[in-house]
Amino acid sequence: MTQEKSHPSQKLPSQNEVVSIKASAPILFKIPSGVPRFLKCLLTTVKYVEPSFMIKITMDFEIFGHENDLYISQEDIVHVGLMEEIGASCVSLYIRILYFQLVKREISHFFRFVEPIWLSNVGSTEEERVERVDSNPGQMWLLPYHKGVFQHLRTNNAKTKEVAWRTVKCPRQPLQSLQCGFYVMRMMKDFVTNEFSMRWLTSNCGGKNYYTKDEINEVREEWAQCVMDLMSTT
Known part of the structure; x- marks a missing residue:
């Protein structure tokens, strides 16, 4: 679960507008000690890039049900690092x-992903977005969401078709920390790589209360290695 501040009466900027804002000034930072290998290499690579540095990534149709371009900026890389x-x-x-890990294992058809911005207040109402969700029997959906926006869906049973909601006790980031996004990524990884995904989920994620530094670093390293690979091919 992620949560970002927004005002319901204001139109949020498009991703291209956000990209323009991010690229307006360089970011000065110091690489901390103990950073995993690929992440340290990535941070070193982007430390002195131009303010307009941006990686454009084509997201295949199968990932979210539509094709779009994703942009990763120096700021994104620094925040992960x-x-x-x-x-x-x-x-x-x-x-x-x-997604591509699931494709390699030939089990991608069991899972569906919804992009995080799907539940923002840009472009359509919550009801319209719910109507676009079309699942096949047996599929499991992963929807990273903003808590305040998603609450509407939980209380609107007319659109959610009498969904039986179940609260699961999942690993929780330390209080006052900014690790929620990393926890979301790690939990998605644990869910889709578990042989018995639903059993793991309904057992309160195996009773796990928090993620260790090594477990969070594992997803950060995968993320960094992916960015490095994309940079080498563009």
């Missing part, structure tokens, strides 16, 4: 990583 608050683009890229 310094364990600062990450945005929807970072989570979407990790979903892309998980």
Whole structure:
């Protein structure tokens, strides 16, 4: 679960507008000690890039049910590297990583992903977005969401078709930390790689209360390696 501040009466900026804002100034930062290998290499690579630095990534139709371009900026990379608050683009890229892992294992048809910005208040109402969700029997959906926006869906049974909601006790990030995005990525990884995904989920994620530093670093390293690979091919 992620939560970002927004005002319901204001139109949120499009991703292209956000990209323009992010690219307006360079970011000065110091690489902390103990950073995993690929992440340290990535941070070193982007430390002195131009303010307009941007990685454009084509998201295949099968990932979210529509084709779109994803943009990763220097700011996104720095936030992942310094364990600062990450945005929807970072989570979407990790979903892309998980999707291709599932394809390799030939089980991608069991899971569906919804992009994090799907539940924002841009472009359509919550009711219209719910109507677009079309699942096949036996599929499991992963929807990273903003808590305040998603609450509407839980209380609107006319659109959710009498969904039986179940609250699961999942690993929780430390209080006052900015690790929620990293926890979301790690939990998605644990869910789709578990042989008995639903059993794991309904057992309160195996009784796990928090993620260790090594477990969070594992998803950060996968993310960083993916970005490095994309940079080498563009």
